[in-house]
Amino acid sequence: MEPVFCFEVVLLGNSNVGKSSLLSCYVNGINPKQIQHTAGVEFLVKTIAEPCGNIRLKIWDTAGLERYKHIVQSLYTNHDGALLVYDIHDRKSYNDVLNWAKELNDWTQKPRKVIALVGNKADLSANRVVSTEEAEKYAERNGLIFWETSATTDLNVSKCFLEVAIAIRNAKTLLKHNRSSWYL
Numbered sequence: 346m347e348p349v350f351c352f353e354v355v356l357l358g359n360s361n362v363g364k365s366s367l368l369s370c371y372v373n374g375i376n377p378k379q380i381q382h383t384a385g386v387e388f389l390v391k392t393i394a395e396p397c398g399n400i401r402l403k404i405w406d407t408a409g410l411e412r413y414k415h416i417v418q419s420l421y422t423n424h425d426g427a428l429l430v431y432d433i434h435d436r437k438s439y440n441d442v443l444n445w446a447k448e449l450n451d452w453t454q455k456p457r458k459v460i461a462l463v464g465n466k467a468d469l470s471a472n473r474v475v476s477t478e479e480a481e482k483y484a485e486r487n488g489l490i491f492w493e494t495s496a497t498t499d500l501n502v503s504k505c506f507l508e509v510a511i512a513i514r515n516a517k518t519l520l521k522h523n524r525s526s527w528y529l
């Protein structure tokens with residue numbers, strides 16, 4: 346499949362929220378039972394067949410563990426979009442990705458990034474501490490894409506990556522044609 350568009354996105358979020366599981370589910374169609382903590386950064390590539398032109402996504406998976414923070418910090422600016430992943434059962438993981446969102450959503454950055462807020466582990470609804478409404482409202486107010494996902498049951502995983510890819514393509518197309526948009 347020859348790609349017409351090539352974009353880079355990064356998965357950010359605390360350790361254990363399921364970033365690597367989401368990536369594996371999306372790219373390889375599997376959710377490994379035994380998964381190791383990511384050390385530093387890794388990437389996988391997925392090509393999406395789209396009527397307007399195939400999109401090649403290079404997806405960077407980052408380590409959520411504190412000891413790799415300096416490596417992750419050095420990478421996160423070089424991409425077209427970001428998926429900020431939290432675990433719907435872990436309030437700290439949600440608060441921490443909102444800090445990423447504030448940093449990435451900085452109005453001084455031009456062009457702006459496409460950002461998705463992703464509440465993972467939605468297959469386990471018991472003991473949820475972050476409601477759908479709360480995260481959805483935040484996303485709406487701040488111009489973020491929002492999905493709740495499960496890497497275990499493959500809930501909304503492809504939909505989420507696809508929406509990010511299309512939003513990047515649309516933003517870049519607007520830029521190319523010098524049209525004004527909130528990404529400019």
Ligand SMILES: Nc1nc2c(ncn2[C@@H]2O[C@H](COP(=O)(O)OP(=O)(O)OP(=O)(O)O)[C@@H](O)[C@H]2O)c(=O)[nH]1
Binds near residue numbers: 363377407467469495
């Ligand atoms: N129930 C459930 N468990 C999940 C889901 N996604 C991931 N997990 C589990 O959560 C644990 C952590 O998943 P990882 O994908 O390694 O998390 P990570 O965010 O990549 O963690 P770091 O690499 O340390 O940053 C593993 O035991 C996964 O099997 C999900 O959607 N539902």
Ligand SMILES: [Mg+2]
Binds near residue numbers: 365381382406407409
């Ligand atoms: Mg990982």
